[in-house]
Amino acid sequence: MSKPPAKQQTTWPGKIFAAIFGAFLGLALLKFGTPAVMDRFVTPPTSGIEWIVFVWPLKVAYPLVGLVVVAGVFVIRWQNFAPRWLMIMPVIWLAWQFIAGTQSVDGTLTQGVLAHFVICLLCFYLGALGLNLGGTTVFLLWPLVIAFGIMLGVGLEQHAGGLEETRKYFWTYISPTMPNVPQEYIKKMGSDRIFSTVFYPNAFAGALLLLLPALLTWIWQAKDRFTAGARGFLCGALGLCGLACLYWSGSKGGWLLALLIGLAVLLHQPFSKRQKLSLVCALLLIGGAGFYWKNRVYVQRGATSVVARFDYWRAAWQTATSKPIFGSGPGTFAIAYQAVKNPESEMARLTHNDYLEQASDSGFPGLITYVAFIGGMLWVGYRRLDWAKTPVACGVWLGLAAWATQSAFEFTLYVPCLAWTAFALMGWLLGSTRESIRQNPAPAPNLSPR
Secondary structure, three states: OOOOOOOOEOOHHHHHHHHHHHHHHHHHHHHOOOOHHHHHHOOOOOOHHHHHHOOOOHHHHHHHHHHHHHHHHOOOOOOOOOOHHHHHHHHHHHHHHHHHHOOOOOHHHHHHHHHHHHHHHHHHHHHHHHOOOEOOHHHHHHHHHHHHHHHHHHHHHHHHHHHHHHHHHHHHHHHHHOOOOOHHHHHHHOOOOOOOOOOOHHHHHHHHHHHHHHHHHHHHOOOOOOOHHHHHHHHHHHHHHHHHHHHHHOOHHHHHHHHHHHHHHHHOOOOOHHHHHHHHHHHHHHHHHHHHHHHHHHHHOOOHHHHHHHHHHHHHHHHHHHOOOOOOOOOOHHHHHHHHOOOOOOOOOOOOOHHHHHHHHHHHHHHHHHHHHHHHHHHHHHHOOOOOOOHHHHHHHHHHHHHHHHOOOOOHHHOHHHHHHHHHHHHHHHOOOHHHHHOOOOOOOOOOOO
């Protein structure tokens, strides 16, 4: 029998790159949570306290991305183990976005969205080519754990009374400086749903679903860094705070996706069929009861947000069929929707379905290339998993599967912090091999394959 390939460890430049990359993604979770199509409403901070408290416009991210790219140049390993067509598909998708942008109904709006998409692809290829050696996990994930903890803390503080203080501050100091307050801000300030450091409660739920599985599994397997008691405490605290924030975010889709993640984890455990059936039934009973109790008034009112989404989707499909090749231009759904929406429908800037948004904004070529990439990534990534030996990789895949599923009824692709992090993790997942993942029992936590 041939010997397994030698495990390759990264050097200090690789560890420094991973730390810089992780710090950038962590900072994005805290400061770049406004959808790209609404970036023009973000006022640049002018004082030290504003830089700490307020969100940042996307133009602040450009030099930070440049720093990550420069650090990555020294560690990029021009080798990948995913199908070549799958690694090329994001470039084809982005190229078509630029082509469709030449026919945009609003060039200024499209330029901002295209810049955001470029950062998405940079994160993807940096993850695929710069994180494909062992020894970088701790440097990549520690900044994310810290930022994620701050995000949870802000969410919990909002529920404990900070949301009311934020509301008062907005109407007293921010609203008077805006000539036209966007309806999205009015709706958010009038709700008791927490949103933490991102713009929208459902986007906050998306961040929880994307990162909780990976971070929990990473901490749990860190046996050389924490005792069993410490790991149990950290996972329990992180998991409970995350679930509490998910509950208080009021995200109905997020709650159901959390149940699906739990079911997927249970079904891949080495339990007997009877044990699995009992646990699945208990999870569905408890989760379903909690969902109904939390949303019973919403259901009794007729699920108004679901009805609104159907109108957005109808309009997006109408735009796609009327402009099947180029669409209306990346990020311009609001303009197209304004022309075809029902008079009684609420205005929306995004389709609340990233896949239909692709068809509406960049025609069917944009839809096909994006779906091929996301679907291919999930399929190839799933086939490489070993649920017994690679828990972190499984956690990453579960988070990405939840992110991709939520994209069917939200706009996670257009929220920078979510999209950049997801693309980075997709790159890592595709930059690894089935053999290197399964031959990596490493006692130390390691997200990157060896």
